Amino acid sequence: MGSQMKxxxxxxxxxATLAAGAAYAAGLSPTMKTVDLxxxxxxxxxxxxxxxxxYDQTGDVSGNSTNSQNFEAAENDLDDQAADDFTVxxxxxWLVQEVDVPGIVNGPNPVQTVNVFxxxxxxxxxxxxxxxxxxxxxxxxxxxxxxxxxxxITLPETVTLRPGTYFVSVQANMDSDxxxxxxxxxxxRKEALYRAVWRNPVGGWGNSCPDxxxxxxxxxxxxxxxxxxxxxx
Numbered sequence: 001m002g003s004q005m006k007x008x009x010x011x012x013x014x015x016a017t018l019a020a021g022a023a024y025a026a027g028l029s030p031t032m033k034t035v036d037l038x039x040x041x042x043x044x045x046x047x048x049x050x051x052x053x054x055y056d057q058t059g060d061v062s063g064n065s066t067n068s069q070n071f072e073a074a075e076n077d078l079d080d081q082a083a084d085d086f087t088v089x090x091x092x093x094w095l096v097q098e099v100d101v102p103g104i105v106n107g108p109n110p111v112q113t114v115n116v117f118x119x120x121x122x123x124x125x126x127x128x129x130x131x132x133x134x135x136x137x138x139x140x141x142x143x144x145x146x147x148x149x150x151x152x153i154t155l156p157e158t159v160t161l162r163p164g165t166y167f168v169s170v171q172a173n174m175d176s177d178x179x180x181x182x183x184x185x186x187x188x189r190k191e192a193l194y195r196a197v198w199r200n201p202v203g204g205w206g207n208s209c210p211d212x213x214x215x216x217x218x219x220x221x222x223x224x225x226x227x228x229x230x231x232x233x
Contacts, residue, residue: 030067030080030198030205031219032106032183051229054094055086057187058102058225065104065183066198066221070115072175077204082184082215083131083169084196084224085121088161096159098229101170103149107180110145111172118159119167130197130212131167135159140173149182158230167197168226187223196224 068082088094099116115138122132136159144152151170172182186196196215200207209218216222 028078028181028205030200030207031221032065032067032104033063051098052232053227054096054230054232055226055228057084057086057223058100058227060188061102061225062186062188062222064186064221066186066196066215066219066224067181068169068171068184068198069176069182070171070173072177075176075204077202078176078200079202080198080200080205081117081169081171082196082198082224083117083119083167083212084226085129085165085167085194086228087165088163090163092163093233094161094228095231095233096161096228097155097231099151099153099155099168099170100227100229101151101153102185102225103151103172104183104185105145105149105180106183107174107176109174109179110147111143111149111151111174111182112145112179113140113173114143114151114153115139115169115171115173116141116153116155117167117169117171118161119169121165121167124212128214129165129194131169135161135166143172168228170226185225186221187225195222 066082067080069080071078117137118135119131120133120135121129124130138156141156174180174182197212198215198218199209199212201210203210207218
């Protein structure tokens with residue numbers, strides 16, 4: 001095969017690959033309607049009655065959900081992350097041992113592992129707060145999926161949090177082609193400040209949110225559903 005023909009073939013393959021990637025991304029969305037809401041509402045069926053509920057934001061279900069996922073290498077441009085804030089009250093100390101997250105899987109398999117992050121907060125634009133430095137990160141830990149996308153995540157070690165505002169983020173590790181996509185169920189809350197945040201660093205979803213930004217301005221969704229369990233001192 002001549003060098004010119006080889007170059008043409010390489011170029012054609014490259015264009016086909018780009019076109020396939022664009023079509024793939026165009027057929028997906030970082031948001032999804034959540035079905036069977038009651039089954040995804042942790043307040044209806046608490047998973048762990050031994051650990052105290054430290055924080056519960058599982059009410060006001062909106063019917064929408066937001067993708068928060070570490071995709072396979074071929075789809076790294078779609079890697080995204082959602083997070084929401086919570087506050088440890090003055091005079092209290094929380095020993096967080098479990099994170100409960102209602103969600104839904106669009107695909108054939110449950111979530112096997114997740115990445116969990118707890119961030120300190122940082123000042124954002126217009127008095128909004130955003131995730132700041134990482135307080136604790138757990139990578140590739142069991143998701144505790146109940147088979148529908150609800151996650152009951154037992155942390156590998158207790159995270160001690162003193163009074164202040166933090167963010168929690170859960171990111172599913174899933175191959176979208178063989179396992180599917182995981183969407184974090186959203187709350188229907190309309191506070192002016194301190195809404196959930198989202199980011200898609202490489203921009204594969206076509207949103208202008210490469211770094212942390214208000215979720216409603218990135219995906220159209222607002223807050224996220226989650227609960228924290230453990231011990232309060």
